[in-house]
Amino acid sequence: MSSHPRRLGRLQPGLLAPRFGAPLLARAGSRFTVESIEAPEPAAAPVEAALLSAADAQHFPLSVLTTTSTKMEQGLCLVKRVVCAPDAPPDGYDLRLRRAGGEPELAPRSVWLRKEAPTTPGALQLAHLTDLHVGSRGRAGDRLLHVIAEINAREPDLVIITGDVANNGDRAHHYPNAVRILSTLRAPSLIVAGNHDHGFSPRAIAGLGFGPGWYHFADAFHSFLHFGLQLGGWDFIGFDSGPSRLAPLVGTRGLDADALAALSRDLDAAHARGSRGVVLFSHTPVRSRLTGSRPSARRGAVAGMARGTRAFEELLRRAARRGQRVIHLAGHTHWMEVFELDAEGQRFMRWDHRRIGPDAQTITTPVALINTQSASHSGIPIKRTGLGYGFVRLLLDAADPQIHFHRYASLPPRS
Numbered sequence: 001m002s003s004h005p006r007r008l009g010r011l012q013p014g015l016l017a018p019r020f021g022a023p024l025l026a027r028a029g030s031r032f033t034v035e036s037i038e039a040p041e042p043a044a045a046p047v048e049a050a051l052l053s054a055a056d057a058q059h060f061p062l063s064v065l066t067t068t069s070t071k072m073e074q075g076l077c078l079v080k081r082v083v084c085a086p087d088a089p090p091d092g093y094d095l096r097l098r099r100a101g102g103e104p105e106l107a108p109r110s111v112w113l114r115k116e117a118p119t120t121p122g123a124l125q126l127a128h129l130t131d132l133h134v135g136s137r138g139r140a141g142d143r144l145l146h147v148i149a150e151i152n153a154r155e156p157d158l159v160i161i162t163g164d165v166a167n168n169g170d171r172a173h174h175y176p177n178a179v180r181i182l183s184t185l186r187a188p189s190l191i192v193a194g195n196h197d198h199g200f201s202p203r204a205i206a207g208l209g210f211g212p213g214w215y216h217f218a219d220a221f222h223s224f225l226h227f228g229l230q231l232g233g234w235d236f237i238g239f240d241s242g243p244s245r246l247a248p249l250v251g252t253r254g255l256d257a258d259a260l261a262a263l264s265r266d267l268d269a270a271h272a273r274g275s276r277g278v279v280l281f282s283h284t285p286v287r288s289r290l291t292g293s294r295p296s297a298r299r300g301a302v303a304g305m306a307r308g309t310r311a312f313e314e315l316l317r318r319a320a321r322r323g324q325r326v327i328h329l330a331g332h333t334h335w336m337e338v339f340e341l342d343a344e345g346q347r348f349m350r351w352d353h354r355r356i357g358p359d360a361q362t363i364t365t366p367v368a369l370i371n372t373q374s375a376s377h378s379g380i381p382i383k384r385t386g387l388g389y390g391f392v393r394l395l396l397d398a399a400d401p402q403i404h405f406h407r408y409a410s411l412p413p414r415s
């Protein structure tokens with residue numbers, strides 16, 4: 001995990017991890033760590049911590065086993081509490097923390113207890129949705145609810161949401177709506193911000209720093225620009241691809257040297273651990289073509305990142321050379337596209353668009369890039385794979401990954 005919440009350079013006290021969108025997965029009955037940024041307290045100050053079952057409003061007190069505190073700037077501390085809820089059964093929970101005399105803090109859908117340890121290898125089903133644009137007009141909200149119902153019916157192990165959660169992050173009221181809607185997902189959700197979440201303030205667009213959009217996102221979800229978890233023998237790493245930039249193309253600022261170094265370390269660590277593969281996810285795709293529909297190795301000029309694109313692809317080529325499986329999930333363009341690294345490990349070839357249909361497809365090479373259409377909006381009319389709305393499902397096990405495209409032309413009739 002990296003990054004702490006700051007407003008104009010000042011640290012923001014509050015619950016840091018786990019949070020909605022950067023959840024904690026643990027075996028039921030095991031210990032786990034809760035992190036928060038706090039003003040120093042007497043060591044014996046009591047803390048009430050509990051897990052609240054989202055399904056039936058049951059309440060499980062957390063025992064605090066150890067507390068460690070590290071001084072930060074501005075007179076604040078990073079406090080880590082090792083906790084345990086011995087009686088809580090496998091389920092998804094809201095975390096509630098209340099320090100003596102303070103208001104309770106709630107992290108919805110942030111703790112997911114499982115029968116097995118998350119690191120136990122097993123078959124995984126993953127749902128990927130993106131570009132929700134909560135707060136936009138029309139039937140977008142109904143389409144998103146339809147997608148969530150379709151995802152819940154398939155009982156995935158994990159849901160990945162690659163940004164543009166809010167239509168305009170500068171408007172704080174979009175986020176409580178997004179939290180309410182996404183709380184109906186019955187699986188742990190990993191969420192990264194998109195350029196719409198970062199908002200369109202001059203500060204964000206001109207690259208002067210984070211604007212109000214990112215703070216609103218961090219209040220509702222989490223403040224991590226780079227984070228991850230392990231599940232079923234796979235590694236899942238989310239990273240921020242930045243706000244919009246001042247440019248005629250729909251690009252974002254992209255990855256700086258620190259972000260690329262962190263991704264490189266993650267890929268190396270997963271490889272050294274013998275991980276089955278790594279799923280990377282971020283908002284902006286590293287390549288996307290507006291024209292044509294046939295296989296092509298051309299990068300395309302739309303929707304790229306201003307920096308870090310080529311270095312990111314080089315990390316993927318390096319992974320492929322050592323036989324490491326890596327899948328990158330993105331959105332942003334509002335159309336479906338898949339690229340696979342060719343057998344020589346050099347060129348990223350776009351799939352023929354006819355493969356993006358009702359039949360499941362197999363990813364046979366080590367590295368694939370998957371761009372998913374919006375879960376709530378039709379894309380531009382000339383891209384057939386962006387018409388309607390939808391999501392993607394991935395089946396990950398010991399064999400080659402399978403990808404299912406779930407696409408809907410229009411809302412089902414009301415029952």
Ligand SMILES: [Fe+2]
Pocket residue numbers: 131133164194196332333334
């Ligand atoms: Fe979008």
